[in-house]
Amino acid sequence: xxxxxxxxxxxxxxxxxxxxxxxxxxxxxxxxxxxxxxxxxxxxxxxxxxxxxxxxxxxxxxxxxxxxxxxxxxxxxxxxxxxxxxxxxxxxxxxxxxxxxxxxxxxxxxxxxxxxxxxxxxxxxxxxxxxxxxxxxxxxxxxxxxxxxxxxxx
Amino acid sequence: xxxxxxxxxxxxxxxxxxxxxxxxxxxxxxxxxxxxxxxxxxxxxxxxxxxxxxxxxxxxxxxxxxxxxxxxxxxxxxxxxxxxxxxxxxxxxxxxxxxxxxxxxxxxxxxxxxxxxxxxxxxxxxxxxxxxxxxxxxxxxxxxxxxxxxxxxx
Numbered sequence: 001x002x003x004x005x006x007x008x009x010x011x012x013x014x015x016x017x018x019x020x021x022x023x024x025x026x027x028x029x030x031x032x033x034x035x036x037x038x039x040x041x042x043x044x045x046x047x048x049x050x051x052x053x054x055x056x057x058x059x060x061x062x063x064x065x066x067x068x069x070x071x072x073x074x075x076x077x078x079x080x081x082x083x084x085x086x087x088x089x090x091x092x093x094x095x096x097x098x099x100x101x102x103x104x105x106x107x108x109x110x111x112x113x114x115x116x117x118x119x120x121x122x123x124x125x126x127x128x129x130x131x132x133x134x135x136x137x138x139x140x141x142x143x144x145x146x147x148x149x150x151x152x153x154x
Numbered sequence: 155x156x157x158x159x160x161x162x163x164x165x166x167x168x169x170x171x172x173x174x175x176x177x178x179x180x181x182x183x184x185x186x187x188x189x190x191x192x193x194x195x196x197x198x199x200x201x202x203x204x205x206x207x208x209x210x211x212x213x214x215x216x217x218x219x220x221x222x223x224x225x226x227x228x229x230x231x232x233x234x235x236x237x238x239x240x241x242x243x244x245x246x247x248x249x250x251x252x253x254x255x256x257x258x259x260x261x262x263x264x265x266x267x268x269x270x271x272x273x274x275x276x277x278x279x280x281x282x283x284x285x286x287x288x289x290x291x292x293x294x295x296x297x298x299x300x301x302x303x304x305x306x307x308x
Contacts, residue, residue: 006287013295017302023295043306046221047212048244054203067200077295079286082273083244086237088282089269090202096284099292108296109307115243119236119273128242130250132233133160138253141167141177141231142262148171152197153263 005029005075006097012039013052013077020044023108026052026076028060028069028093035072036060052076053084057091067154068092078105081112082119090154159183159229160251166193167206167231174198177262180206180230182214182223182247189226190214206230207238211245221308222246232259235266236273244308 005027012025016039027037038055042048053076060069069091078100080088088096102112123130145151159181166179170193181191192209196202207230214223223245232254234242242250256266277284299305 003287003289007289007291010289010291010295014298017295017298017305020306022308023299025295042221042244042308046215046219048215048221048223048246048308049203049208049212049241051244058201058203061200061202065200067196067202069202077292079277080284081240081244082236083240084237085273086235086240086269087203089265089272090196090205090235090237092202093282096282098284098286099289100296101286104293104296108299111243115240116273118243119239119270123233128247128250130233130252132252132255133157135157135161135164135253137161137164138231139258141164141171141179142254142258144168144171145177145262151171152174154176154196154202 001032002075002097005034005073006077006099008034009037009052009075010077010099012037016040016052022052024052024077026056026074028056028072028074030060030064030069030072035063049083051081051084053080054087057087057093061091070094073097078102079112081105081110082115155186156229156251159188159227160231160253162188163191163206163229164231164253166191170194170206176206176264178206178231180210180228182210182226182228184214184218184223184226189217203237205235205238207234208241211241211247215245224248227251232256233266235259235264236269
């Protein structure tokens, strides 16, 4: 069953190229049923975050009316990049199956490995400069959040 | 100038709590002008990927009509989580400034550090099980992609 869903994600990746997207596809399954599917829509949607996994997660959440997917499994044509990996943790998916890995993606010109390497560097040594500035108000949002009684935790 | 924009991102984070979102805010600046701003909209939008940074990146891309933000700087109330870090690399932002760091976020109950730790583990040892299955069609999407002449690279 896992093989069949994964095979469908790979087919979706191929179809997605024809409709103007990148060579990636993902789908989300709950109780043995596909509830969301997407290709990579970065260039057609002008959205660098519209990787297949992120798009499928967003669609599945809309379908279920929830911001978590704890009973769902993700099938993706390629090992998730760090952005998608983060999205998978925030969505609290149950499991992930993938066909290609990050090195296959690298050979095809997609820099997943590069971002995995950058993440481990101290913020000030990354290729995109990231700098913490000291502000007296920096932790105020967390103070307000912790005092708020009727907040929705996530 | 960096301090003033960052201060505005922190204010946005506080305002965002009042409008039902999480305690995070981000804005994107191009040529000294704010072109996009967002709070964290995970729970109101039922979208686990709607962190302030991802949402601001998506808005900025729509505004500029581009899937990259090479001339833009991101100001965010808190150090980006791995998902947002990935989004920053894919959007190719010029620089990032943040106020709080991942440890401040952790103290307020947001598991950024946990995801940073998970990323470095082998896929099969992560708390969300991630497994590569061997398919004969696995690299077909990349083969199709490489043969496609009129593709838009990203």
